[in-house]
Amino acid sequence: MDIFGISSQALFGQLLLGLVNGSFYAILSLGLAVIFGLLNIINFSHGTLYMFGAFVALLGLNHLGMNYWVALVVAPAVVGLLGVVIERSMLKRLYQLDHLYGLLLTFGLVLIGEGIFRYFFGVSGASYAVPESLRGGVDLGFMFMPLYRGWVVAAALVVCFVTWWVIERTPLGATLRAATEKPLLVQALGINVPVLVTTTFGAGVALAAFAGVLAAPIVQVSPGMGANLIIVVFAVVVIGGMGSIAGSIVTGLGLGLIEGLTKLVYPAGSAVVIFVVMIIVLLFRPAGLFGKQA
Amino acid sequence: MDSSIAATAASPLSARPTRRWGWGWVALVALGLVLPFVVSPIFVMKVLCFALFASAFNLLLGFAGLLSFGHAAFFGGAAYVCAALSKCVGLTPELAILGGAIFAAGLGAIFGALSIRRAGIYLTMITLALAQLVFFLAVQLPLTGGEDGLQGVPRGKLFGLIDLADDHTMYFFVFAVFCAGFWLIHRTIHSPFGQVLSAIRANAPRAISLGYDVARYKLLAFVLSATIAGVAGAMKALVFQLASLTDVDWHMSGEVVLMTLLGGLGTIFGPAVGAFTIVALQNELADKVGPWVSVIMGVIFVVCVLAFRRGLVGELMALRGSRRETMNERTNRTANAL
Numbered sequence: 017m018d019i020f021g022i023s024s025q026a027l028f029g030q031l032l033l034g035l036v037n038g039s040f041y042a043i044l045s046l047g048l049a050v051i052f053g054l055l056n057i058i059n060f061s062h063g064t065l066y067m068f069g070a071f072v073a074l075l076g077l078n079h080l081g082m083n084y085w086v087a088l089v090v091a092p093a094v095v096g097l098l099g100v101v102i103e104r105s106m107l108k109r110l111y112q113l114d115h116l117y118g119l120l121l122t123f124g125l126v127l128i129g130e131g132i133f134r135y136f137f138g139v140s141g142a143s144y145a146v147p148e149s150l151r152g153g154v155d156l157g158f159m160f161m162p163l164y165r166g167w168v169v170a171a172a173l174v175v176c177f178v179t180w181w182v183i184e185r186t187p188l189g190a191t192l193r194a195a196t197e198k199p200l201l202v203q204a205l206g207i208n209v210p211v212l213v214t215t216t217f218g219a220g221v222a223l224a225a226f227a228g229v230l231a232a233p234i235v236q237v238s239p240g241m242g243a244n245l246i247i248v249v250f251a252v253v254v255i256g257g258m259g260s261i262a263g264s265i266v267t268g269l270g271l272g273l274i275e276g277l278t279k280l281v282y283p284a285g286s287a288v289v290i291f292v293v294m295i296i297v298l299l300f301r302p303a304g305l306f307g308k309q310a
Numbered sequence: 311m312d313s314s315i316a317a318t319a320a321s322p323l324s325a326r327p328t329r330r331w332g333w334g335w336v337a338l339v340a341l342g343l344v345l346p347f348v349v350s351p352i353f354v355m356k357v358l359c360f361a362l363f364a365s366a367f368n369l370l371l372g373f374a375g376l377l378s379f380g381h382a383a384f385f386g387g388a389a390y391v392c393a394a395l396s397k398c399v400g401l402t403p404e405l406a407i408l409g410g411a412i413f414a415a416g417l418g419a420i421f422g423a424l425s426i427r428r429a430g431i432y433l434t435m436i437t438l439a440l441a442q443l444v445f446f447l448a449v450q451l452p453l454t455g456g457e458d459g460l461q462g463v464p465r466g467k468l469f470g471l472i473d474l475a476d477d478h479t480m481y482f483f484v485f486a487v488f489c490a491g492f493w494l495i496h497r498t499i500h501s502p503f504g505q506v507l508s509a510i511r512a513n514a515p516r517a518i519s520l521g522y523d524v525a526r527y528k529l530l531a532f533v534l535s536a537t538i539a540g541v542a543g544a545m546k547a548l549v550f551q552l553a554s555l556t557d558v559d560w561h562m563s564g565e566v567v568l569m570t571l572l573g574g575l576g577t578i579f580g581p582a583v584g585a586f587t588i589v590a591l592q593n594e595l596a597d598k599v600g601p602w603v604s605v606i607m608g609v610i611f612v613v614c615v616l617a618f619r620r621g622l623v624g625e626l627m628a629l630r631g632s633r634r635e636t637m638n639e640r641t642n643r644t645a646n647a648l
Contacts, residue, residue, distance in 0.1 A: 101399045109616055115431045116377045119616050120571065122565055131604030155416025245561065251439040253430055284450060291443040295424060298436065302427035 028159035030276045036165050036234065038272015039172030040066075043227040043250045046179055047220040049258040053196040054216045057118030058108060063246025064129040065221045068095050070183045070230025070237045071133065074144050084147035087229050096218040103217040108210070126243060133239035141238025168230050175226060176265045183261055192216065215225030251294045257307020268307060351481040352525050352549070357589045358488040359546040362534045364569040364581030365495050366538035370569075372576030374531040375511030377434045377565055379563050380421055380441030381539050386558030387444055388414040388540030393460040393553035394453060403474060405465045407487070407544040414540020417444070422532030426525055428518060438560065443557045459554030462545055467644055474548070491538050498534060507531055524616060532646050539566075568607060574621030583622050 029298065045063055051059050070222035072091035076082030081092060086287045102125065110117045126156040150173075154160040193208050195202045201208045228242075236243055249268075254266030271290050326485040345354050363385055370376050386409030405570050425436040448454045455461070465474040474480045488560045498504050518524050547553040556562065566590065573584025588607070595603050614621065620628055 027585065052431075058435065083371040099624060104499055106612065106616060113619075117393050117619070119377070119431060120381075120567065123567070124608045127564070127604050127608030127611060129608075131601055131606075131608060135601040136602070241517065243560070247438055247442045250435040251442075254428070254435050254439065287446045287450075288443050292444075294436070294439055298424050298427050 022157045025160065026280060028156075030280045031273060032159070032161060032165050032169070032276075033279070035169045035269060038269040038274070039169050040231060040245065040267030041267075041272055042176055043172055043223055043230075043262045044245065045252045045256065045268050046176060046261065048222040048249065048276040049261065049264045050179070050183070050223075051217055052258050054192065054213055055103075055107065056115050056240040057100070057110070057122070058115065058250075059217075060119055060122035060246065061102075061125040061129065062122075062221065062224050063242030063244075063249070063291065064126045065095050065099065065230070065242070066224040066228040066245065067133065067237075067239065067242035068098070069225025070232040070235075070241065071137075072225065072226075073229045073232045074142060074237045077144065084150075084229075084233075085231075086225065091229045092222035092225040095228075096222035099221035100218040102221075103214050105230055107217065108213075110272055129244060130239050137239060139238065139240065141236050141241070141250055144232040144237050146233040162210070164233060168234070171230060173189070173229075175223070179223070180261050180265065181255045201205055213248050224268070249289055251290050255290075255294050255297045255304060257304025259304075260306045263306025266268075275290020338447040339489070340581075342489070345480045348476060350478070351477040351575075352565055353589070353593060355477075355481055355484045355549045356546070357586050358484050359542050359568075360547065360569060360585035360589055361582035362389055362488050362491045362545075363539050363542035364566050364573065364585045365492055366535045366542065367566045368575065368577075368581040369495050369498065369538070370531055371570060372580075373504060373511065374507045374528060376528060376531070376595075377424070377567075378421070378437040378532075378535075379434050379560070380439075380444075380550065380565070381438030381536075381566050382558050382560060382562035383421070383444040384414040384417055384536040384539040384565070385546070385562060386448065386553070386555075387616060389543040389547035389553040389557045390448060390454055390460065393463040393547040395458060395468055396548065397463045401466070402470050403468055403548055404485070406466070406548070407541060410544030410547070411537050411540045414543070415537040418533040418536020418540075419529070422529045426528045426532070431529045438563065441558070441560060445555070445560070448558045453552075457555065459552060460547075461552055462554065463551040465548050465551065478645035480549065484549060487541065487545060492582070494604035495538065499578070503527070523545035546558035564611075565607070568611055568614070570621075571619075572610060572621055574623035574625070575619070577621070577623040577627065580621050587622070593595055595599070 022139060048062055051057060051062075062125065069091040072094050073084070073087035076087050077084075078088060087120075090232060106121060107118060109200050110121060150164045150167050154166075155161075156301055181189075183192060191202065191207055191210065195207070195212055199209050220293065231241070252268055253264070255271065256263050258264070275286055275289055278289040285292075337501060342354075342358075363381070367381050369379070370378055390412035391413040392406045395401045395409045396403065401409065421437055421440050424440065425433045427558035449456060465480060468474050468483055472479060472483075474483060496503070506517065506522055506527055508572070509520075510522065510527055515624060516523055543557060546557070569579045569588050571584070572587060573582065574580025595606065601608070
């Protein structure tokens with residue numbers, strides 16, 4: 017079956033790959049947006065913590081025999097705790113200052129994290145085997161779907177939906193949104209805002225680590241995997257705007273699809289297409305697709 | 311409380327015009343003339359290139375309050391253009407550098423026009439993404455030599471007359487360009503234009519209500535900063551006879567932020583001091599600790615942000631300021647007692 021001279025296997029295969037990438041964009045930009053909402057800090061180290069997540073899974077498997085499913089829980093927990101330490105020891109000192117200091121501090125953390133991992137694991141890193149139960153694939157008629165890719169998209173959608181639900185539909189989320197708007201007032205109502213802030217940061221980076229474990233079997237687990245991704249995610253955030261949780265998810269997935277399609281039509285452009293989309297959005301809708309004009 | 315990023319810097323620069331820095335300038339020029347005979351001229355040239363780069367960056371962050379994380383694109387882009395003009399077209403070095411600077415100015419106009427549509431943190435992310443776009447172009451375009459970069463770039467003859475192959479001759483050319491660039495930045499900061507930039511940084515709504523076209527001022531600051539960063543990058547390409555992907559990589563954008571922050575945001579000499587410190591550190595540490603250099607840079611970053619936001623020069627000035635204050639207090643007390 018051909019569509020515009022492109023076999024349906026190639027078309028849907030690339031679209032699926034695009035959705036997989038889009039899933040990572042969605043989870044990471046979601047985390048960035050949640051953290052930015054409450055802490056007013058853009059976490060540059062988000063990509064590095066994503067890389068940490070992947071390495072926790074890899075090291076756990078190699079040294080402790082920790083299987084993939086356990087890693088999916090353990091890595092976010094470990095990285096979330098690390099996030100709590102980072103927030104308590106460093107970030108909390110910056111809340112009174114310009115947002116840009118948060119970005120600079122977390123950029124310093126990127127250099128530290130990447131440097132340490134590069135020392136121990138080299139530039140190239142190692143690969144992580146696809147878990148036994150998710151190997152192979154299914155024939156859907158119009159395409160052959162590798163099971164693991166399907167699983168990544170499904171898992172990402174569930175995680176995104178749960179995050180959206182918690183923030184938009186639960187009392188906890190309501191408190192969180194209130195604290196985003198008026199932290200002092202919420203504090204006056206007897207809610208411990210600093211604890212809320214710390215927890216949010218921990219949860220946000222735990223999301224990044226979860227994405228890291230999901231990514232481990234499809235990308236090479238290497239010290240540089242986070243930095244390259246985070247710059248694209250920044251572009252995604254600029255395109256979508258950080259105003260809406262659902263907006264982050266939709267933008268992330270949509271851009272992944274666009275990237276996948278570009279790979280099919282004009283492979284050389286796939287690395288830059290998201291930046292080009294960003295330029296177009298800035299020209300015609302400077303506030304971003306889901307953003308409010310500041 | 312003014313918590314804006316440049317507010318930590320030594321405040322009103324305008325209050326004390328150029329005369330305050332008179333001795334600083336003399337010392338700087340004297341140091342520049344003697345230094346290449348004491349240490350390796352290549353090292354000093356590297357410092358000068360990065361000092362100019364950081365000073366250009368500081369013009370944007372320290373005075374206009376705009377944090378660009380994409381300055382590597384101007385620095386590296388100009389390095390590529392200059393290298394190509396010198397190597398493939400055979401232009402003389404001053405024309406090659408001019409070509410690099412014009413390219414950087416154009417790039418700066420594009421980056422500026424796009425990024426000032428958003429403020430604060432978004433502006434930073436936009437510049438970073440645009441610089442990454444330039445990086446990918448540098449990887450993919452056939453002209454740039456991909457992973458190898460442009461190697462063996464000839465330094466050429468200055469004005470077609472003076473051969474720059476000798477390191478000392480090259481040094482004095484680089485030093486002259488550095489002084490010109492540094493002086494231009496200094497003049498810009500103390501010009502009415504620079505004052506308006508500071509006003510915009512301190513209180514943009516007020517600047518708008520006073521009738522200033524804020525977007526135009528920001529854009530102009532962007533172009534100027536990019537152009538001078540481009541001159542620095544173009545010179546670096548001639549000094550090392552190499553333009554490579556390292557020059558356009560995002561680490562380079564981070565490095566220039568670190569130099570400026572460490573030296574002292576919004577101070578005249580801070581970025582140069584920061585550039586010297588970082589380049590010297592990297593030179594010293596590179597063979598000893600290898601990959602840990604990145605970790606050390608990261609630690610310096612974190613320490614600067616947490617505890618040392620005024621930077622080396624800023625702290626020094628604050629120290630002098632506070633001493634002057636205590637002396638004033640003492641004088642006052644004496645006066646009161648009398």
